[in-house]
Amino acid sequence: MRQRLSSEPDRYRGRRRVPTPPRSRYAAVVTTAFVGAGIVALGANALPDAKSVSPSVLDQLKQASVTSQDASARADSADRASRDSRTDSKAATEQDVWLLPLHGYEFNTPYGVRWGKLHTGIDLVAPEGTPYIAIHDGTVTKAGWFGGYGYAVIVQHPDGSEAIYGHSSEVTVQEGQQVKAGDQLGLVGNTGHAYGPQLHLEVHVNGQPLDPVPWLKDRGVDIQLQIEAIYSDVAAS
Ligand SMILES: [Zn+2]
Structure with missing residues (x-):
């Protein structure tokens, strides 16, 4: 198992593992989620603990995660343009992203x-x-x-x-x-x-x-439970 970054209760850390101040990163990801999928009702307060979230909400989040990736990628490009010094570490951490090949199988x-x-x-x-x-x-x-x-x-x-x-x-x-x-x-x-x-x-x-x-x-993807690290990172710590 890889070392988990921390028990910081940030639901989004597992997806990109960006070694930057977690609060700012969290805000950025939430923003792109809003832009990409309109999951306004499922903001930070809706994610205290994946285990207490109903399966249907988890499913919506998974879909939101998939559909927000494009927006997230665009936001990342903007990030790079405005913060060149972070480009190297970001490129390295993006390789840590592992996903399910599809959902609902x-x-x-x-x-x-x-x-x-x-x-x-x-x-x-x-x-x-x-x-x-x-x-x-x-x-x-x-x-x-x-x-x-x-x-x-x-x-x-x-x-x-x-x-x-x-x-x-x-x-x-x-x-x-x-x-x-x-x-x-x-x-x-x-x-x-x-x-x-x-x-x-x-x-x-x-x-x-x-x-x-x-x-x-070991890479944060549970193919039998159909869960990715973004939802299970803290629980697995
Ligand atoms: Zn086969």
């Missing part, structure tokens, strides 16, 4: 032996055509037909690990493209060796597949 098949064969990833069942996003920054090293994976995207992350997204109905990136965590990669589908529309997510470290569930949990 059914966690179907875990990593492990299935029908006498190793299932090298996890299957997240979602309606055909549901957009899925990059769980982390990286370079697209594959975008197209990939045997049993069907239409697939592979993203290599700066730490050398790779994420494979399989069974897409369509891929929406190109090989060689740089992506940020949260950028759309493709649409959920049923291509290759799939059993209905689903996203097959696979993580390779040193070229070998491993169970993405504990590995992503």
Whole structure:
């Protein structure tokens, strides 16, 4: 597990881990959330403790988080322009962002032996055509037909690990493209060796597949509970 920054009750710290005065950062993120998603009613006071927030509110927040990313990115650019001295540390901390590949899925098949064969990833069942996003920054090293994976995207992350997204109905990136965590990669589908529309997510470290569930949990993403670090950081401290 990585060291948590502090028990500072700032719900938004986990997403960007910016080593700046937390109050100002908090205000900035809340502002972009207002701009991006209009979650006025879900401001700072609505977030005392993720565990006491009802699942439907959490779901709204998750959606708000996704839809506010563009606004957040724009705000970050403005930040950079006005505070050049912070650019380096910000660039480094942005690489700490890990996200769920999509929301509202059914966690179907875990990593492990299935029908006498190793299932090298996890299957997240979602309606055909549901957009899925990059769980982390990286370079697209594959975008197209990939045997049993069907239409697939592979993203290599700066730490050398790779994420494979399989069974897409369509891929929406190109090989060689740089992506940020949260950028759309493709649409959920049923291509290759799939059993209905689903996203097959696979993580390779040193070229070998491993169970993405504990590995992503170490990075603040609980793929079974569908929770990202932004909501669980304090609880996990
Ligand atoms: Zn699978």
